[in-house]
Amino acid sequence: MIVSIVAGLLLGTPIAEDAHRVQMDHRGQQVDVTYRSEVDVAHKQVGAVGAPGRPSALRCAWTASVDVHREARHAAGHVMARTISADAPLTGSRPGWCDTQRDAIAKDVAARSGKVRDHLLAVAASDQDALVAELDAAHDRVRG
Secondary structure (H helix, E strand, O other), rough: OHHHHHHHHHOOEEEEEEEEHHHHEEEEEEEEEEEEEEEEEEEEEEOOOOOOOOOOOOOOEEEEEEEEEEEEOOOOOEEEEEEEOOOEEEEEEEEHHHHHHHHHHHHHHHHOHHHHHHHHHHHHHOOOHHHHHHHHHHHHHHHO
């Protein structure tokens, strides 16, 4: 998993983490739900290069946003999809130019994969009421 995170970050693309799958019962029928996290890293160059013989204030500030994509498949054929954005993305900084720090930043983000997974599980738990409401609405439209 960490290798795929690092590889995705090195390519500069959003990366999908492992999936969290749950099954629930809705009005006597099974619903298969899959939650996937996607991490996207943005870089911002801050500070300035120091004069010769003086230390540089150059830093690369980075922010990793975490979105959770949910797909629920109801046995009756309903598919509910939703994306939930993170409240508090991962942040950090590294000294130097962003272009030369991308590998180190990828490792910083990969080292925090546990926080990404915790966020994924928290979103999945808090999404239950919204999912049931969506399933109820879809069920009522089909019957009505």
